[in-house]
Amino acid sequence: MTSVDPASAAAAPGAVSAKRADTQQIHYHQLDSGAQLRTGSGKGTRVARGRLRIDTPTATRKLGGTRYEQATWNSPWVEPGFSFTELIASWSAVTPGNSFVEVRVRGRNAEGRRSSWDLMARWARSDTFLKRTTKAGQADDLADVNVDTWRAPAGMTSYQLRVTLARKAGTNRNPGIDTIGAVVSRLPDTAPATSKPGPGRGIVLDVPRYSQMIHEGDYPQWNGGGQAWCSPTSTSMVLGYYDSLPGPKAYSWVPAGHTDPWVDYAARMTFDYDYDGAGNWPFNTAYAAPRVGHGFVTRLRSLREAEQFIKAGIPLVASISFGDGQLTGAPIGGTAGHLLVISGFTEDGDVVVNDPAGRTSSAVRRTYDRAQLERAWLNGSGGVVYVIHDAAHPLPPSRHGNW
Missing domain, CATH: 2.60.120 (Jelly Rolls)
Structure with missing residues (x-):
């Protein structure tokens, strides 16, 4: 790049x-x-x-x-x-x-x-x-x-x-x-009006589904899984999409038969010992970048900009926050900070996500209302995303030039 x-x-x-x-x-x-x-x-x-x-x-x-x-x-x-x-x-x-x-x-x-x-x-x-x-x-x-x-x-x-x-x-x-x-x-104090659906409508990427919740109680020294591991779980889903997950030798310290051991490995490799968590944004992209080729943190202005990445075959990890009842269908009632994968868009422009807060891998794939998710994302983090991609998926052209 x-x-x-x-x-x-x-x-x-x-x-x-x-x-x-x-x-x-x-x-x-x-x-x-x-x-x-x-x-x-x-x-x-x-x-x-x-x-x-x-x-x-x-x-x-x-x-x-x-x-x-x-x-x-x-x-x-x-x-x-x-x-x-x-x-x-x-x-x-x-x-x-x-x-x-x-x-x-x-x-x-x-x-x-x-x-x-x-x-x-x-x-x-x-x-x-x-x-x-x-x-x-x-x-x-x-x-x-x-x-x-x-x-x-x-x-x-x-x-x-x-x-x-x-x-x-x-x-x-x-x-x-x-x-x-x-x-x-x-950034402004509040998010702009909901963006109109654009070039990503009807495109859903085949991102594998991993649940952070099945790791609840794992490795207390790295925050014990569960709700604390949304970021490394989301990063792992994107690495899985590119077939760039670590191999068994890397996580040989995880007990045999453990479900999705690469998530435990990612939590350890992204853990910030001052912040005391695995949700440090650039620590996650720094972990992913050498494995897949490219990784960085940026902000986007709207889901319409996010659609350009989906059209280019690049899923995005997005940082959101919302209160009780503000994100219909979410597996958690509200959160001051959560990360999930934007995997695609319906024909109507609603957002297809891999939400790691789903209790099982089959409960990870969800569809959220476009307006609700865009507010949770832009008001929550100012539109922060992890952009992780390989050479086969170059960045889309930017009308605004912000990536």
């Missing part, structure tokens, strides 16, 4: 609004290819075969009793064309052996003032050596961190990402970044 500049489709260069947006303002930008990664500036890093790696370490540090050597890289400044109040970073990385990556962000406001560098993630594929984590708070200047979301209430006009690559000192196992990006947004 190439780097895109969504602002070009929505605003003239330099056009910045300091007021609360009346419409959804969304901008996703990523660096993917070797040429794109080389536009950043590194200290002790190199780009080879499309991947950012350590070349010559420039510093050492001690973490959890282990000494690591590291190198850093900064992205170019990104200007979305409007004053944004939230940022969600996502990445695809490899962390062999005892190595890890850190992702930080800083912003610049309309007066030119810069924030400090805030830590968004300390991440490794496995938890063998490092407990992957975020760092909530950090409200020291212009912004703060809420798990996976960087918030700047007064607005920022540009941002920079920083990647730190670290490995155990004295080893040659080399962590690397394949893709790094972020979605920024300024």
Whole structure:
């Protein structure tokens, strides 16, 4: 996937609004290819075969009793064309052996003032050596961190990402970044009117059905399954769709005969030890991306935009919230945060989903009213989705350019 500049489709260069947006303002930008990664500036890093790696370490540090050597890289400044109040970073990385990556962000406001560098993630594929984590708070200047979301209430006009690559000192196992990006947004207080059905009508993708509820009580150290595992269960359904689930060797620690053991594995591999949960959005796409090819977090403006992905053969994991009675046919009465898979649309435009809250796999497939689900999604998370896809399913063209 190439780097895109969504602002070009929505605003003239330099056009910045300091007021609360009346419409959804969304901008996703990523660096993917070797040429794109080389536009950043590194200290002790190199780009080879499309991947950012350590070349010559420039510093050492001690973490959890282990000494690591590291190198850093900064992205170019990104200007979305409007004053944004939230940022969600996502990445695809490899962390062999005892190595890890850190992702930080800083912003610049309309007066030119810069924030400090805030830590968004300390991440490794496995938890063998490092407990992957975020760092909530950090409200020291212009912004703060809420798990996976960087918030700047007064607005920022540009941002920079920083990647730190670290490995155990004295080893040659080399962590690397394949893709790094972020979605920024300024959203209205309420969702827009229900979108009209579009190009996804009548298309339903054959996404396998896994229930989070059958895992209730599994592995208390990773939140014990059940209602806590909607995100890794949804991510696993999408990986199953691409035939990219982990093999038995990966989850050999799960007892033989356990139903859908790849869900237990995904919960462990996405668990955020600071947040104390497996629902961290970019941790889920970072887990999925190397398995299938591509994965990132973005926001969409409507189900009509989601339909373009369904037409391209790409299911989406969507983050929703709703109160009792606000989502007819849902297997749970209400939730402050839940993830499910948008698998398709009926001819009338209603939404066919794989809802992992179904008590059994046969109860996972459901159809929700378009207006109700769109409100639960846009009002709940501002339209957050995991976009996970392989080379055989390239991204659809974007009329707005926000992915």
